[in-house]
Amino acid sequence: MALIWKDLLIEARTRELVTSMSLVAFLVLVILSLALGPSPQLAAAAAPGILWVTVAFAATLGLARAHTLEQERQALQGVLLTPCSRATLYLGKFGANLCLVLALQAVAVGAFAVLFTGEVVRRAAWLALPLGLGAIGFTAVGTLLGAMTAATRLREVLLPILLLPVVLPAIILSLAGIGAVLEGAAFSELARSLKLLGAFDIIFLILGTWLFEFVVEE
């Protein structure tokens, strides 16, 4: 919890990540709303894709920056010198990143409701399931790859190139779940996506806790 608190305290003071991620998300939504026009039917059909394009784009930028903060003044090195396990460090960073991605999703859903259709707000409680589980998988992979690319010169370019192909299954499953919620499909249809998303999340959280040591150490 101390590791999550540390990141959230820094973010609460600077508001650097939330502001930049939210601004990018809002701009993407504005561009997409102009591209799709005023048709509510088109907006409803494209809603899952619009939400995830927005979140994936903005969250990737945020994750890259979140890990850059660890490199400044070699702060991560100071933490690595403690006896704390690398798995705990990964889970701490994952927890803080997840808070940011969930906050971003909340902003994106709110902005989507304003720019496209309020249907997403009316079904927000159900939408939280595929979006939230998708965010867990996205962040689990993003935290690992963000740490891997943070020390590289091309991190802003490298992170999306590595991250998006790996999280594609999670995004596809989350898209299916969001689609099922917005179409008012039976719960069993939603549950199928959620189960697979849950499995993806568990697999990548386990991989993350295991591999983080090799990523942050030489």
Next chain:
Amino acid sequence: MCAREAPAVSAENLWKTYGRERVLRGVSLAVPAHASVAILGPNGSGKTTLLRVLAGASRPSRGRVRVHGEDPSATPGARRRIGFVTHEPMLYGGLSVLENLGLLATLYDLPDGRARAEAVCDLVGIQRRSDPVRALSRGVQQRAALARALLHAPAVLLLDEPFTGLDPEGAEGVLRILQRFCREGGTIVLTTHSASEALGVAETGTVLAGGAMSPPRPLAGMHAEDVRTWYRECVGADR
């Protein structure tokens, strides 16, 4: 001067390579408990790499490191015995010194982290302990780095040019802290370019040049010019 006992830090035939570059070439070192050793060497000689390997922050390509009998890169508990200071403070710029030390105290599982953080800030003379680290001067950041290294009361201090960026007054303050640490039974391994810094802290000196280390030499009774002459001989011999 510190009394000599069993080895606190030992390195046997350390090699460290990055790609084709051999940074350390069969370095061996044995530092007795309560002793202080200065490692002198030109830029790029491998001093920082050696200290990183000794601290467990980097694994050697070949060879063995022991700190009080344990491998710091493989045994998390061994890292409790080590305090490591480099050119960078290794602290989060967005947090204050106290917040940084509080976080690290939690990770070191110290029972009274806040009190310990205040105590080490007093020890190293940091007044602006509630200001964000990024707002502090280079000298205060270096003191904060020393506070971080001393937080968990380590038995061994590994110091990579700890006087860099300090004004004479700040350097004098750090020197006093290190001398006190040694008097209280701590072990110090220090890298430096400066003969006077080596003489101020260490009782033994060695020269690392081209990734290889010279035999250690007692510094007692030597003057700064003697150290410089010996250093030039070692570096020249390597070239």
